[in-house]
Amino acid sequence: MSTLARARCTLGAHPSALDTALATAVLVCMLAGSFVDPHGPEGVSWELRTPDALSLALMAVGAAALAFRRREPMAVLAVTGCASVVESVTGEPRAPVVMCAVVALFTVAASADRTTTWRVGLLTMTVLTGAAMLAGPLPWYAQENLAVFAWTGIGATAGDAVRSHRAFVQAIRDRAEKAERTREEEARRRVAEERLRIARDLHDVVAHHIALVNVQAGVASHVMDKRPDQAKAALAHVRQASRSALDELRATVGLLRQSGDPEAPTEPAPGLARLGELVGTFHHAGLHVEVARADQGTELPAAVDLAAYRIIQEALTNVRKHAGERAKAEVSVVRVGPKIEVTVLDDGTGTDDGAPTDGAPSDGGGHGLLGMRERVTAVRGTLTTGPRYGGGFRVHAILPVRSRTDAADAVEDLV
Template sequence: MTATPRRILALTVVLTVIFVATALTTNDIGGEHPAWDVLLLALCSVPVAGIGRNPLLALLTVSLGYPLWILAGHDGHVFHSLPALVCIYAVGAWDRPLRLRATGLLAPVWMLGGSLAGLWNTGGIQDIWYIAVIFVLGWGLGAAMASRDAYARQLEARTAALQQARRELADRAVADERARIARELHDVIAHAMSVITVRAGVGRYLIETRPAEAAEALGVIEHTGRQALSEMRRMLAVLRAPGPRRPAPQPQPGLADLPDLVEQAGQAGVTVMLAVDGPVRCLPPGLDLAAYRVIQEALTNTVKHGTGGRATLVIRYRPDRVETEIRNPCRAPAGPVDPGHGLRGMAERVALYDGRLETGMIDEGQFRVFARFPNEAET
């Protein structure tokens, strides 16, 4: 049994005891029909036990029982109206539509109208006003409590919705951060492994005949590996350290670091001709990083798949945009080619800034990667 039914049962017992005690003090019980008196007494108080399920039915029952009690010749007492007052309050506070709850106001209208019509004697005009005012106020108090509870439920629902939205936003931020780190790791590792693989092959080929060049290749492998390891440690440190223990953010690479990238490609056996068209402009950090990563991925693919050992890289600065274009000799594929994570990553980075990416073979037997980034900072 839950707490609410227990309280209702206790309230019913208390009201019944009050009704009986009042009737005993006025000698209203024990007349010619005691059984009828007990039945009417129960009809006037026991229905209060049903206010938890259907307070309107309980009110209508009590409203019928009280006039019958008066018509049976008993005196009306102010305490005798307490069960009906409790019921009408419960109707006002009922979690049902207002039209249904307003039906409860028919009970005092019925009792007041019957008294005015002379169907029963309530003891005077004061009792009539008591019925009219107190009962309506009881219903109004219950309705106010119902409105307050409804408002509280709305606030709880809004709070739950906000908390859910906050959790979804946090989950989305985590997913976006993971995707960003995955792209960064792919760009760093793919470029480093391409250089390492090429130089390792060169070193193995020259180890016996030209040991000095083989040692140089090993030096390139060591330098490239250390760079990649340093960047990986930086990204993993950001993931490990929560809150204030997070390391200070390190500067991200950008187009100003292209000479180092060109040098690394040269160490991997690809000579890159770098050209800059237009006055160099300061780009937003995110856009600068995205352009750098696109070029890095394109040069990585040149090292892995290009032929001829050369490539051209052109950076064009315009007032409202910046363009990057990489070309390198490449054999045309025999069939459909899976774009792989590299090209997909480039497309995602360019799309993030509402740019345009073009990749594919051109007439001169070269593979071309063209990216255009709108420069919002200038527009």
């Protein structure tokens, strides 16, 4: 850091000392100016003369007032202005006390708004110049009178320029701080959304496969002694379901790895193309599921395809867990105009212990319906869930066939 920069930092940290130094400098300039005779025989000349008591008093009052210019700028301007008027009307000009008024006017303009600067500046210029022209000893057109008008105008203009520069710098800092806060908030929002998405995926994978493992394990334990062949088949289904759960968990957790970590599995995300495989796992678990499709081979965006698959998966898992052992389910996927409708119905009456078929565990701590609703909302769709008349539960989702990005690309192609 340079010497000038260190000096500015030191003075900026002590504004009162800076004002006192400025007042002292102005007093020295006024004392020096009191020795100048602008109307000497040879023009401007220096003469060794002692100012009278009134001149010294006016200079001292004006300089002392400048020491408080930051605290009370308007009051300081009033004091220095009065001293300048007195100096102008008390005979031959002795000391340039108007210098104090110029500095005070500069301070007011630098700290007040532009409207106040214009009003106060015009008033100060009018009063000081008018007093010098009308009541001063010199002719009204004298150069000194015009100098009063010019210097007060310069003080007001310079102060307004300083204020504008400070406001501009502060606006840049505010915008930079706002942009930084916005980036941080956006980063936090993206992290929260990613955590929520991963939580939904983990819930769907665990809830589906672990439920199947639990059911098949129960079957194997029940028939182990009497029907070992059926128990062996059930254990095979347990092995297959657990392997599928591990694969999907590995794919989900792979998204959290860093760039230097081993590559995550490249298996595509599940979609309606794997609906038959999904229904087959529930058939093996003892749930009778009927599927009806009228989507004419519609190709869905990846996000919509995954959402439809997860909705059916979660709905059938809830049927298997809560609708009872004899419950049946119906799955339909229908293309209706620019949307595709996914419906899952069951005719269950509840679990053996009387838990309702509301898509949530009997302890009320499930997140199945909440996860489905979040998935549907994320792709700009709608979800309707509720009990059916006569028993059972209904899950109905309406999803857009095209995502927002696909629609924008289609519009660009037309243009």
